[in-house]
Amino acid sequence: MTSAPANKQQASADPFRPTVVVSGDGDRLVLAGALEIVTLAEARNSLKKWSKPGPSRSLNVAKLDSLDTPGALFLCGLKDKGVELTGIRAEHRALLDLICGLDLKPLPKVESVPHWRQIIIQLGKGAHDARHEVLDIITFVGRAASWTVNALIHPASLRPASISRHVTETGINALPIIGLMAVMIAIVIGYQGVAQLRPFGGEDFTINLVAVSVLREMGVLITAIMVAGRSGSAFTAEIGVMQTREEVDALKVMGIEPMQVLVVPRVIALVITLPLLTFFADIMGLIGGAAIAQFLLDVSPVQYLTRLPQVIDGSDLFVGLFKAPVFAFFIAIIGCMHGLKVSGSAESVGRETTRAVVKSIFLVLVLDAFFSILFEKIGI
Amino acid sequence: MTTRATTHAKPILSARGIVNRFGKQVVHDKLSLDIVPGEIIGIAGGSGSGKSVLLKTLTGLHEPNAGEVLLNGKAVQSIGAAEKAALFGVLFQQGALFSSLSVAQNIMLPMREHTALPAAEQEQIAAMKLALTGLPAESGIKFPSALSGGMVKRAAFARALALDPKILFLDEPTSNLDPIAASGIDTLIRQLNDSLGITVVIVTHDLTTLFTICGRIAVLVDRKVTVDTADKLMKSDHPWIHEFFHGPRAEGAMNARKTSHGN
Numbered sequence: 001m002t003s004a005p006a007n008k009q010q011a012s013a014d015p016f017r018p019t020v021v022v023s024g025d026g027d028r029l030v031l032a033g034a035l036e037i038v039t040l041a042e043a044r045n046s047l048k049k050w051s052k053p054g055p056s057r058s059l060n061v062a063k064l065d066s067l068d069t070p071g072a073l074f075l076c077g078l079k080d081k082g083v084e085l086t087g088i089r090a091e092h093r094a095l096l097d098l099i100c101g102l103d104l105k106p107l108p109k110v111e112s113v114p115h116w117r118q119i120i121i122q123l124g125k126g127a128h129d130a131r132h133e134v135l136d137i138i139t140f141v142g143r144a145a146s147w148t149v150n151a152l153i154h155p156a157s158l159r160p161a162s163i164s165r166h167v168t169e170t171g172i173n174a175l176p177i178i179g180l181m182a183v184m185i186a187i188v189i190g191y192q193g194v195a196q197l198r199p200f201g202g203e204d205f206t207i208n209l210v211a212v213s214v215l216r217e218m219g220v221l222i223t224a225i226m227v228a229g230r231s232g233s234a235f236t237a238e239i240g241v242m243q244t245r246e247e248v249d250a251l252k253v254m255g256i257e258p259m260q261v262l263v264v265p266r267v268i269a270l271v272i273t274l275p276l277l278t279f280f281a282d283i284m285g286l287i288g289g290a291a292i293a294q295f296l297l298d299v300s301p302v303q304y305l306t307r308l309p310q311v312i313d314g315s316d317l318f319v320g321l322f323k324a325p326v327f328a329f330f331i332a333i334i335g336c337m338h339g340l341k342v343s344g345s346a347e348s349v350g351r352e353t354t355r356a357v358v359k360s361i362f363l364v365l366v367l368d369a370f371f372s373i374l375f376e377k378i379g380i
Numbered sequence: 381m382t383t384r385a386t387t388h389a390k391p392i393l394s395a396r397g398i399v400n401r402f403g404k405q406v407v408h409d410k411l412s413l414d415i416v417p418g419e420i421i422g423i424a425g426g427s428g429s430g431k432s433v434l435l436k437t438l439t440g441l442h443e444p445n446a447g448e449v450l451l452n453g454k455a456v457q458s459i460g461a462a463e464k465a466a467l468f469g470v471l472f473q474q475g476a477l478f479s480s481l482s483v484a485q486n487i488m489l490p491m492r493e494h495t496a497l498p499a500a501e502q503e504q505i506a507a508m509k510l511a512l513t514g515l516p517a518e519s520g521i522k523f524p525s526a527l528s529g530g531m532v533k534r535a536a537f538a539r540a541l542a543l544d545p546k547i548l549f550l551d552e553p554t555s556n557l558d559p560i561a562a563s564g565i566d567t568l569i570r571q572l573n574d575s576l577g578i579t580v581v582i583v584t585h586d587l588t589t590l591f592t593i594c595g596r597i598a599v600l601v602d603r604k605v606t607v608d609t610a611d612k613l614m615k616s617d618h619p620w621i622h623e624f625f626h627g628p629r630a631e632g633a634m635n636a637r638k639t640s641h642g643n
Contacts, residue, residue, distance in 0.1 A: 037495055037505070037543060068544035069512065069576065070505045094575040099508065105517035107484050107507050345525060347479055 018066070022046040032063035035071035043074065062087030072099040133359075140337045141330075147259045148267050159265050166269030170231040171277060177230075178223055182281040185218050186210050186288025194296050207293055207304065208311040214285030215316040221368060223281045224327040227274055228360040232335035235266055236356040239339025240349040248340065258340065267332040274328035275321050282320060315380050323371050327364050334360040392417040392579055393438065393456075393547060397447035400433050407433055409603040410447070415547075420573050420580040421607075422590040424624065425600030431583045432473075434600065435551055438581065439470055451547075462494050469545035469578075473552045475536035477524040483510070483535045484520035490542040509538040513568060530561035537568065547579045548572070554586045562586065566593050587633035599624065610637075 018034035020043045035043055059078060061067075067075075072095050079085055079100065088096060113121065151157050193206035239262055242248050251258050286308070293299035299307070338356035342348050391414035400408040407430035415421055425431050436442035438449055440456040449456040451467065459467070477486050487506040491497060497505070507517055513534040519527065527535060533553060540548060553569070554562035570593045572578050584590060590597055591610055598607045601620050606613070614625045624630065 037491070037497070040495075040501070041497060069508065069541070070544070073505060073508045091577070098571065098575045099512075102508060102511040104507060104511055107503050107510075107520040108518055110482075110521050345479075347525075 020046070024060075027057045028060070029058075030060040030063060032065075034066040035061075035064055035074065036066060036068045037070045040070055040074060043071075047078075057082065058084040058086050060087045061085055061092065062089060064089070064092065067092050067095060069095070069099060072096050076100040136337065137334070141333055143259060144263050144267060144333050144336070147257070147264050151260065151264045151268070157260065158268070159261060162261070162265035163269045163272075166266055167273050169234070170227065170270055171273030174227065174230060174273075174277060175280060178226055178277055178281050179284040181222050181226060182214070182219060182284035183288035183291075185222055186214055186285040187292060189213055189218065190289060190292030190296065194292075203297060204299075206297065207289060207299070207307055210289035210292060211286060211308060211312050212316055214289065215282055215312055216319050217368070219281040219285050220278045220320045220323050220327070221364070223274065223278045224324070224331065224364045225361055227270070227277065227328070228331045228335075228364060229357055231270065232331045232360045233353050233357050235332065235335030236339040236342075236353045237349060239336055240342035240352055243340065243342040244344060244346060244349060262339075263333075263336040266336055267329060270328040270332040271325045274331075275324040278321055278324040282317065319371075319375055319380060323368065326367060326371075330363050330367065331360045334363065389416045389418075391415055391450075393449065393451050393581075395434075395438060395447065395449045398434075398437055398444045398449070399446035400430060400437065400442070401445045406603055408437075408444070411603070411605050412447075413438075413598055413605050413607065415579060415581060417546075417579050418573070418577050419595045420569065420582065420593055422594035422597045423581065423583045423600065423605075424585070424590055424597055426620070429600040430603075431600060432551065434605075435549055435581070435583050439468055439549055440464070465490055465494050466543050467546045469540035469543070469548045471533070471536050471540045471548070471550045471553055473555065475524070475532040477527075477532060477536055477539065479524050482521050482523055483515075483527070483538075486524070486535065487520075487539045487542050490539070494543060506538075506542075509541055510535075512541070512572075513538040514564060530557050530564075533557065533561075533565060534568075537565075541572070544576065545578065547581065550580065550582045550584075552584055552586075553582060554584065554589055562588070569593055587630055588636045591630075591633045591637040 018036055018039055020031065020033040020035050020039040022029055022031055022043070024030045029047070031043070033039070059075075061075065072092075075085060075096060076099050085096075190206055190210050193209040194203050197203045197205055197209075239248070242262075248258050248262070251261065290301050290304045293304045294301060335356050338352040338359075342352050393415040395411065395413045398408050398411045398413075399406070411434070413434075423431050423434060433442060437444050438456070440449065440459070443457065451459060477483070478489070481489065484503065484506045487509050488502045491502045491505065495502075506520060510517060510520055515531060515534050515538065519531060519535070524532060524535070537553070540550075550569070553565050557565065566589055569580055569582070569589075573580055573593075582589060582594065594610070596607055596609055597613055598605045599613060599621055601618060606616070606618070606621065608616075610625070613621055616622060616625075
């Protein structure tokens with residue numbers, strides 16, 4: 001046993017160009033050098049022609065300087081085929097005994113499903129999941145709404161500190177980015193409007209176009225999408241991480257309802273902030289419109305301000321602001337719902353966050369389409 | 381105990397004058413440690429004494445503020461990726477198995493990256509590593525999320541052994557395991573050391589592991605390291621080392637040692 005370290009050191013003196021040499025002929029061959037993972041292919045090739053079965057074949061391994069586990073596995077394979085290993089060094093004996101003694105089974109094959117069946121299975125799974133998702137959302141919306149109403153009826157159970165923290169995080173910290181996006185979207189609409197209306201000599205109507213579309217649709221949509229990406233995902237990640245660390249279970253054990261302390265403050269905070277953010281986005285969008293008017297239409301800001309009341313009225317502002325709390329409610333609910341769905345592992349936090357963002361943006365657009373039809377029907 | 385270490389062999393890995401600082405907090409102050417080929421050395425120390433940082437420094441994952449780590453006389457930071465992969469195997473505390481790959485694919489990843497073996501042969505070797513670490517072949521197609529804690533450790537062990545490294549670093553190999561699984565891991569470490577001559581560096585709190593399989597123990601105290609055999613460290617008069625080796629838990633581990641040495 002004591003000669004082993006010396007041998008190991010010798011092998012590691014130049015371990016990256018090890019070679020294996022097969023010499024001798026007939027039934028008696030000699031293997032010399034290093035039989036390691038890097039030389040395995042070489043050894044296999046050299047011994048390929050030798051593979052014809054014969055009763056009295058032997059392989060001398062006394063000159064083998066180093067042997068690793070794949071090498072030993074290879075030698076064990078030869079031994080199983082009836083090759084006699086001779087001159088095994090003491091330090092290789094233990095390794096060979098260990099590897100040859102293993103109960104080796106090939107890795108099981110992963111069952112492969114034909115492509116067409118996979119598609120059908122996926123479709124079925126998708127439909128099944130979609131049904132459950134819808135049921136989940138409906139149940140959760142119901143529970144969250146009931147807890148929120150309960151909290152509003154009993155204001156003592158409200159958590160003002162938590163609500164104000166979420167108002168800061170979802171509202172005040174989002175002001176710069178939302179303001180910037182609102183200005184940008186007004187500029188985009190303005191440029192398109194000027195380009196399309198100029199051939200008809202109606203480029204002045206660009207002001208109407210920008211003001212009405214920002215107030216009715218763009219302001220609230222941009223804000224809601226931004227908040228879904230920014231705060232909805234944060235809700236999922238925060239609650240999800242608490243879920244992986246068993247903090248949610250700890251709350252339940254203490255007799256504190258997670259709905260009440262985790263979900264309700266977030267829902268209330270977002271329902272407060274999203275309308276305010278939308279109003280801010282509207283103002284910034286109108287400022288963007290003023291910039292367009294100045295630079296593309298030569299309409300001064302003062303003229304722009306005097307024209308605004310003629311092209312928009314209260315209902316435009318109301319239509320936009322009315323949608324905000326509804327969007328906020330659903331963004332917060334979806335974010336919290338997916339946070340509570342997180343199970344154990346860290347990767348499920350990432351997966352649920354993605355789902356929450358996709359689903360809340362989807363839902364915002366669906367609701368917006370619904371509102372468009374509704375307002376059209378009732379004539380606002 | 382049949383550890384292969386020869387007492388005055390040239391060190392395979394040596395840390396010289398390591399200084400690690402985080403802000404104003406000095407974790408290691410001119411620490412030196414020699415690891416000889418074929419030995420099993422345990423690194424012990426209290427929580428926050430810098431065991432994991434030392435392990436990261438030894439493997440070249442963390443660059444110390446001062447000092448150097450030499451592997452066969454060569455600075456560990458300057459060793460190429462392929463060479464390092466063939467020399468070092470690391471078992472991370474949480475296993476660090478890639479969650480998007482099956483267990484067998486995890487084991488085959490270093491082989492695929494650094495050798496030219498055909499896929500069938502890689503699979504054969506992966507199956508052998510699984511058997512070596514005591515996992516059934518069926519676990520090869522499972523994904524890490526479907527494994528229990530003990531199986532994760534074994535699978536991570538199999539991956540650390542993928543390229544037959546010269547030095548195996550184990551970060552808390554027996555933590556979070558039941559006693560049966562833990563002693564299974566201990567046996568495995570000793571078996572690999574016996575049959576392959578792998579040098580093993582174990583960072584652990586587990587006194588049984590320290591007493592039963594480690595030839596020498598490096599205790600991290602006062603930002604330095606005290607290295608000796610368990611027997612000699614028992615006689616140390618440093619208060620922390622004394623407490624460590626004479627506390628109520630140490631007694632039980634000593635009994636385990638007597639039993640295992642009796643075999």
